[in-house]
Amino acid sequence: MPDHLIRKLEHFTRLSAADRLALHGLARSVRAVGRHQDLLRDGDSPRHVSLVLEGWACRYKQLEDGRRQIVAHVLPGDFCDGYLLVLRALDHAVGTLTPVRVAEIPSTALMEVLDQHPRIMQALWWETLVAAAIQREWTVSLGQRTALERVAHLFCELFWRLRMIGLTEGDTCPLPLTQVEIADTLGLTNVHVNRMLHQMRGAGLIVLKSKRLTILDLPALQDIALFNAGYLHLGREGSHLDAEG
Amino acid sequence: MPDHLIRKLEHFTRLSAADRLALHGLARSVRAVGRHQDLLRDGDSPRHVSLVLEGWACRYKQLEDGRRQIVAHVLPGDFCDGYLLVLRALDHAVGTLTPVRVAEIPSTALMEVLDQHPRIMQALWWETLVAAAIQREWTVSLGQRTALERVAHLFCELFWRLRMIGLTEGDTCPLPLTQVEIADTLGLTNVHVNRMLHQMRGAGLIVLKSKRLTILDLPALQDIALFNAGYLHLGREGSHLDAEG
DNA sequence: CGATTTATTGAGAGGGGTCAAATAATGTGG
DNA sequence: CCACATTATTTGACCCCTCTCAATAAATCG
Incomplete structure (x- = not known):
């Protein structure tokens, strides 16, 4: 099921069959959520990690007076959180933009996979950095464009x-x-x-x-x-980590 | 020298004497840079990791027609890069706002410390996530405020x-x-x-x-x-990792 | 097919930009 | 420490991009 995630990560490095199998193993428990629902609320501290398999969601922050800013789009293959292994409470909400199917991954299961599959660990690290680069580019858009x-x-x-x-x-x-x-x-x-x-x-x-x-x-x-795709880091920058075959 | 870094990380978790010593060991090679110099240029792929010890710098992106957006402020105790272990090329520049003293840390030395000091690894992970949270808050500022x-x-x-x-x-x-x-x-x-x-x-x-x-x-x-300090995650969210004594 | 959400269009207003010039602060060489 | 050059701040007048308010049309959905 996490085909989109795998496809995305392979823009960084080629995964082995075992890597892919491990990722498939993570998407065991799947939940369907309707449109315009909150997957996570500001201040939540969920116990598991959520991966969007299908549909669109967004991270957003709301000011006290109601003004709302969407700060990221969460597409299929994106994680909703993934941060909660370290941070206690979420500083923003995650809501669905369409009906969505999410995999709920116990954080222990994720950590095990990361331990046993360093290539996945590297690829997810890349994924995190690309997300940060996208956030920076949004700053440029809102500030200058x-x-x-x-x-x-x-x-x-x-x-x-x-x-x-x-x-x-x-x-x-x-x-x-x-x-x-x-x-x-x-x-x-x-x-x-x-x-x-x-x-x-x-x-x-x-x-x-x-x-x-x-x-x-x-x-x-x-x-x-004034679009320059460089910030998406699609150049297979982890090709030196490629799996054989 | 990396006192500011240590002080910052201890807002997440209490470090041990050995942890602090290891961090001091990293700041061996120090470079002084004048005001309004580029520490890193867009597209660079530096070999070492730079830590600002004193002075202010900023990350910025420049559009082809000259419009410039500062996307982050780099204060004492902040890393300039830290990403380059994974990404091949920087998608933005880093320039000084004042004269600056930076420690240049060989990435191998950093990796060793991270391996031997899991508490530092966790704290730097926290630091990365806080930086991402700040970037999201900037998106809110530019979009709504x-x-x-x-x-x-x-x-x-x-x-x-x-x-x-x-x-x-x-x-x-x-x-x-x-x-x-x-x-x-x-x-x-x-x-x-x-x-x-x-x-x-x-x-x-x-x-x-x-x-x-x-x-x-x-x-x-x-x-x-409409400032809410929650996004800075200052609540010692890693106190369960605290070093003894 | 009616009800609700979403898209479209117009008129008027305002927040922030542009341009320009004066003043103040900072830095530099002698 | 001063004279001068440079950089940074301040202020005014005018303008335009985007917002607000409002009304209508079109999709979408039970």
Whole structure:
């Protein structure tokens, strides 16, 4: 089941059959959760680690007066937490954006796998660092990019991340976000997101319909977004750790 | 020398004398660097790990057209990299904001210490997760907070971080940032930062002079900033790992 | 097919940006 | 320690990108 996770990790290093088997063994207990539910609440300290197998979720923080900021998108193959081995309490919430299937992994089981499979340990370490790099790039977007550039950049990033886990088809990918959710991601209002989408459609850059995004001209979109994929570290940077065969 | 690092880590768990000794052993080779120099450039892949002993630096990303965003402040006791054990190339630059003294630690020496001192390993893991939490909070600031709230939040965060490493005196701390650098941190212009400072001074909240910040009313400043220190995870969350004595 | 969510569009307002110039602080060489 | 150059701060006037408010249209869903 954790095919997306495996596919993602293999952008870092090639796993052995035993590695893959171990990862499959982790996704034993699976839970289905509906749309717009909280998987984790701010302040929680869950006992197990959750891995999203299918569907989209997001990390978000809410200010006292109601303002909400989505701080990360959690796609299939992403962990919800993974931090709780060290930190006592979560400093943000995790909510579903679509119906989701999550594997609940006892932290002892995860630790055992990490001990016995150093290649997985390295790959998950890489995964953590890429997540941090994405967070930094979001800081750049919110701090420096205009509204149009932000939307374009988000679409480029999601397209690359989805392609990494095999969820694109040609120039098309799922995009189950509402305009309000895009706005909460980019620090904009839904009204202005709508206007930017209008503009991008008018320029023949994208088609967005029925929760699917088609990028008609990826190079042009990347130019507009000042998008540079380097921060996603997709160059198989752990190839020296590759498994044989 | 790495007193600030030790002081910071002890907000997570109490280290043993041997742990502290091992950390001191790491800071053998020290380099002095002037103000406004790059310690690391985007794309670099340094061989050793750098620890800031004194002075301030920042991580930053620059867009092709010159727009610059500071994505993190690197204070005494912070690592510049620490990632390079896994990632091949840096996705951002690190530059000094003041003259700086950095320890250059061979990655093999660091790995040895981590192997022999699991408590340090855990504490550095905590440190990494706190850095990620700070990055998320910056996403919230840039996405949702107004200019005034952003400046107030930054000052609260820096004050707490500096207090954590023993660099505050009462309600005062160093603040060597120029208004341009504050602006590049918060996604504002230096002109508008200046106006917000004017407003905060007028409200009797702060004094900022000769690169020192005095917070006259911390609770009020935190209210304005919607600041909640939870994300800094200062509650000695690793106390179950405490060394004896 | 009615009910609710989501997307779309318009008009008006404001927070923060841009441009420009003056003042103050800091640094440097003699 | 001063004269000068450089860097940093401060302030004003004007503008524009994005927000707010509001109303309508279109999807989506039981």
